[in-house]
Amino acid sequence: MRLPVTIVVTYYNQKKNLERTLPLWIEQGVQVIVCDDGSKKSQSPKAICDKYGATYFWQANEDNRQSEAFQRGLELTKTSFVMFTDADAIPCKGWADAMLGAWEPKRLLTGPREYKDKKGEWIRDWRQKYLDVFEHVDLIQKWKLMIGCNIFGLTKTFIDNGGWDINYRGYGLLDWDVSYRWVKNGGLFKYVPKAIVRFDEPPAKGEQGYFTGHTNDPRAEKLFGEKFPELAGVAP
Template sequence: MSGKAGGRSGHGLPGNRWDLVRDEPHRFPTVSVVIPYYEQPRQLENVLTALRMQTYPADLIEIVVADDGSTPALVRADVTVVRQEDKGFRAAAARNLGASASTGEVLCFLDADTVPEPGYITALTRLPSIVPDALTVGRRLHADLAEVADLGRWFADPPEVDEPGWLADAYRGTADLLTVDHTSYRWIISAVMCCTRALFDELGGFDESFVGYGGEDWELANRAFHAGAVFARVPGATAWHDGPDWAGRSPDDDERRRAKNGEALSLARLVTDPAARRHGLIFDIPDLVAVVDTDGHSSASLLRTVSSVLSFADCGVWLQGSAADLAATWGAADSRIHVGAVPPRVLARSRCRLHVSGRVFFEADSVRTLVGLLSDDVGTVTVSGVDVTMRSSRSIGRAQRWRTDDLFGAVHVDGAEAGIVLSPREPDLSW
């Protein structure tokens, strides 16, 4: 899949500048609509009826319904149906199953109770058709569709309703996700989400450890952001959820709170957003990955470097180089310190990466200062006087995909002014 992005043919977009894409796709790609389903025959019928009304070329649309263990099993001749055993609510696994059974170049995810307007697929697939690492989200409205007998007539004069306030405020404040940061994964909803198959496969799909309501879309979006995906909200791609927003589904506040707490607990182990980890716990996937080159260190100087890096609490340190075994002389039992390569699952989820070479010492807030300089406009921070580089995972992912480092800006700071200095080979550790 290829195309022009604001005149930048065969090149990634800088930052999150989807507004630079002013062209239309040079061709319509094949689209697979993936629908997780569980015992919703009436609602599914509405979705399938709406998909037959799309303005997108019908011969390029494939529909795959992933049955999450319904009783009786879903049987339809007009769409592809795949099925998994009923082991509880497993939307993440169902979406992955549906995607694996599909063939389209672009994947549109819809829920079985979310009915798309006729122009939905055309609008939502436009950007991924041109920018292969784009992740788009549509506009989800809520209405009671139980008594709607004629969708075509209903779409011609739908009710005037607003998006849920939490989403409307977010999209308004970010200009439809033109302005993004590490919290923007929260505005991606899998019920109205679209991306290329190439991006979905690169990410590894949804995390199937999510069982129960919610969280799997935020986790996928978080990984996509750190991989350098371009986020965009497409207000012209509207789909109607048959029923109220989550906040209106149950009058029981405790029930809603239990469900949201379960979602929060599932996310905190995988999403390194500081807001998700404000309780101070340490997880095996850190917010900051620090790679420390141990060459030229003594046991004491390495300890001083590593301990100063760990002044940033949500951090994992990976020791590499010829002197990595010196850490064994400390007698420490700190689960944040590792020897060897950083695991791919950690790199895929951590927000930023620090590389340190030499006997570097960071004062108390120095690492936090470097992290704070990263943004969607700044992907790299270098430091004078020492061999220290801080990079956002997002900028690294984009650079690897497009084989260029010019898609995010860089800043340079003075090491001494930032409290980052060289330490002697034998610092005084006594007290």
């Protein structure tokens, strides 16, 4: 039985990753849309998508258009709920049931992400320390805890809030943009500790720290600052 959930997966030359992760998403009983940000022909995941019944979308490679890929996936979504993630994200067993069970009106949900350390052991999401008290932190900090590889919400609300800004280029801030607009429009956040996604590779340098060591693309920082001048000195 299919659940009323679509997983929008951004993809770029990650064929081996998707061969492992796509069937794990399909096992959850969800629909999947793979949005390819211009991979080379030898890395095309279309055959993998066809094998597992996933929708495949391709866009030209124009310097990291992940936000636009997410938006195209949102536009193709026909289910009540939608989640956005990366091709190397490994969902824990019961991820979809955990998210659906935790959902409440107006809520944008997020779950933990875990990584393997050098010994091959899973390390705890650094945000856990702060997300344990998610409802008690102030608004400015709260939206900074939303991570684009594991966010879930009502499709209609994403659309009503304007979706993903297709003008972002390079790495960073597209998830903060969505999250900040969500709360500006009266939305709330919720943390779902059982909805875990895992990655074999550790986060980028500096990402383990709390709001430190960002490596956002300067173009993304410029766009974010122009859109939200009230956050000057707060983000990134």
